[in-house]
Amino acid sequence: MSDQETLISVRDLQLSFGPKIIQQKVSFDLKKGSIFAVMGGSGCGKSTLLRSIVGLLRPTEGQIMVGGDDYWAQDDARRTAINRRYGVLFQNGALWSSMTVGENVALPLEMFTDLKPDAIEQLVRLKLGLVGMEHAIDLFPFEISGGMRKRAGLARAIALEPDILFFDEPSAGLDPITSARLDDLILTLRDGLGATIVIVSHELPSLFTIADDGIFLDAVTHRPIAHGSPRELHDNCTIPEVTAFMHRSASIPSQTEQKAEQHV
Amino acid sequence: MTQNSSTSLSTKTASSPSWSVESTAAGVCLTIKGKWTALTGEAMLFPQDALPPAKAGQTLTFDANGLDGWDSSFITFVWNVKRAAGQASLSFDSQALPASAQRLLALLPEKTEKPAPHQENKEGILAHIGGATLNTLQEIGTVSSLALQVVKGAVQAVRGKSSMRLKDLLVDIWNAGPSALLIVSVVNFLVGAILAFVGLLELRKFAAEIYVTNLVGIASAREISAIMTAIIMAGRTGGAYAARISTMQGNEEIDALQVTGIPLAGYILLPSILSLVIMMPFLYLYGTMVAIFGGFVVSMSMMDLSPIGYWLSTFDGVDLSQFAFGFVKSLFFAGFIALAACRVGLKAGRSAADVGIAATRAVVIGIVGVIALDAVFAIIANAAGI
Numbered sequence: 001m002s003d004q005e006t007l008i009s010v011r012d013l014q015l016s017f018g019p020k021i022i023q024q025k026v027s028f029d030l031k032k033g034s035i036f037a038v039m040g041g042s043g044c045g046k047s048t049l050l051r052s053i054v055g056l057l058r059p060t061e062g063q064i065m066v067g068g069d070d071y072w073a074q075d076d077a078r079r080t081a082i083n084r085r086y087g088v089l090f091q092n093g094a095l096w097s098s099m100t101v102g103e104n105v106a107l108p109l110e111m112f113t114d115l116k117p118d119a120i121e122q123l124v125r126l127k128l129g130l131v132g133m134e135h136a137i138d139l140f141p142f143e144i145s146g147g148m149r150k151r152a153g154l155a156r157a158i159a160l161e162p163d164i165l166f167f168d169e170p171s172a173g174l175d176p177i178t179s180a181r182l183d184d185l186i187l188t189l190r191d192g193l194g195a196t197i198v199i200v201s202h203e204l205p206s207l208f209t210i211a212d213d214g215i216f217l218d219a220v221t222h223r224p225i226a227h228g229s230p231r232e233l234h235d236n237c238t239i240p241e242v243t244a245f246m247h248r249s250a251s252i253p254s255q256t257e258q259k260a261e262q263h264v
Numbered sequence: 265m266t267q268n269s270s271t272s273l274s275t276k277t278a279s280s281p282s283w284s285v286e287s288t289a290a291g292v293c294l295t296i297k298g299k300w301t302a303l304t305g306e307a308m309l310f311p312q313d314a315l316p317p318a319k320a321g322q323t324l325t326f327d328a329n330g331l332d333g334w335d336s337s338f339i340t341f342v343w344n345v346k347r348a349a350g351q352a353s354l355s356f357d358s359q360a361l362p363a364s365a366q367r368l369l370a371l372l373p374e375k376t377e378k379p380a381p382h383q384e385n386k387e388g389i390l391a392h393i394g395g396a397t398l399n400t401l402q403e404i405g406t407v408s409s410l411a412l413q414v415v416k417g418a419v420q421a422v423r424g425k426s427s428m429r430l431k432d433l434l435v436d437i438w439n440a441g442p443s444a445l446l447i448v449s450v451v452n453f454l455v456g457a458i459l460a461f462v463g464l465l466e467l468r469k470f471a472a473e474i475y476v477t478n479l480v481g482i483a484s485a486r487e488i489s490a491i492m493t494a495i496i497m498a499g500r501t502g503g504a505y506a507a508r509i510s511t512m513q514g515n516e517e518i519d520a521l522q523v524t525g526i527p528l529a530g531y532i533l534l535p536s537i538l539s540l541v542i543m544m545p546f547l548y549l550y551g552t553m554v555a556i557f558g559g560f561v562v563s564m565s566m567m568d569l570s571p572i573g574y575w576l577s578t579f580d581g582v583d584l585s586q587f588a589f590g591f592v593k594s595l596f597f598a599g600f601i602a603l604a605a606c607r608v609g610l611k612a613g614r615s616a617a618d619v620g621i622a623a624t625r626a627v628v629i630g631i632v633g634v635i636a637l638d639a640v641f642a643i644i645a646n647a648a649g650i
Contacts, residue, residue, distance in 0.1 A: 080525035088523045094516035
């Protein structure tokens, strides 16, 4: 994979909230066409890392190099221009609640293209059709379910034909079947659109299926402790935190509480 | 042999919980009897010093043959025993307890854990003052740049190149205008009536009742209606803006806008601010009329003056410049309330409680700010001789 073009190169990144360090010494390369997984337990800073890459949180140290430019050294206009190549799916879809699903997908197109309204409507129908949501075009976000909101968010994220798609916990809060369908959809879109994908998740099934590179963040030392695809880490990694995560083991047997409850 | 029973069995029924400790050759044995349920029985405590003296390294065992049902009160008790045993360096053998109780106990630590301290802010008073000053300056900068962006957005809107959606503006105008008419009417009517009532009582002493028209007219046109309407709108619309924007914040909608590169100023702030700035002066004019009408109703019932005479006297006594002054003030009040509310909403945290805090702050800042602004206007007017 080393011969592929590097889209984003993260170098010694440090992320903090005030005096509290979330992650430090984070370095990785995002190769074109890959699906990159950001792994780690809850609260280790996965989503924070994603936010700093897409321009929502300024890192306290280090660089995010995009096409040879230091992303955070650019001015707002230049960063917005870089962001035009990104599509982001937020945890709960983050649909704009005052607009219908269709208007949500249409807004970026209206804002950044000179297309005529009927051309925009065609595109909106296409994107919604790809995620199986064309019927919901006139519904408001509060009228549809959580899974549908995520799919609509996905349609909005791919509205401007992004080169890189970012997913923040795509399967969180979804049942296994819906989440498996979303995984399939992500894979299909990757192949169809030729997009590179960065995915933040602690859900193992989705990670194993789709990611082919990744980084593992540790919540205790606030550093990345392993690099590689989830499959590689699952099979070969010997770091205890990573094996525990990958094999879903914890020090407490999971049935203890259930059995005790029956007695009480 | 030491015998130590905490309850005398004779006064209790057979299923009452009871316990006793005795020293044995291997260490200590704790006998437990009865039904240990917290909700139907009584909670039992294990005193720190209840363990008989034993050598370190000996074992604490249980005899739970007489145990007849248990819940968390039992676990609480045994946990206390476990910690007491830990302090006395006895090894803790829970094998005689029910298996599920053993598993619960295994989850609990042997020593009491200290509650984690809150993150303390240990900076000195000077650093505190300095930090607050810097924050204030930064906040002024942020709000100014927001205001500038909104003005730019408004100019773009006039040229027809705005990112603002007309639908959003119309919805906001409806909320900030027509739907506020009722409360604006009620408050201004009552204020006008009160002014007339109090004024009449005082003016009557000087046989100057006719001047009540000037009193009500000037007071409401110049000050009261502008302030009252602004306070109503700060509570009604300002709070709503802050709550709406902070909810969008919690739902990551603001993040989605920023990532997509859709300007917040044009898209979120402009419709909110513009709608209030457009509607507030009209609400003010309407409120002034209603206040004068309130004064009129009271005056008609309390003094001997023809209706036409009252209105003629009002328009004679209240100069048009008074209305102009109130009109300009209400423009500034509207801008301030809307901008402050939007800023508070954008700055809010992401939890449900933060939405409430943001709404409260927006209303408080709005009301206090309006009154402070009014004082500034009074000083300027005095200096300019208006």
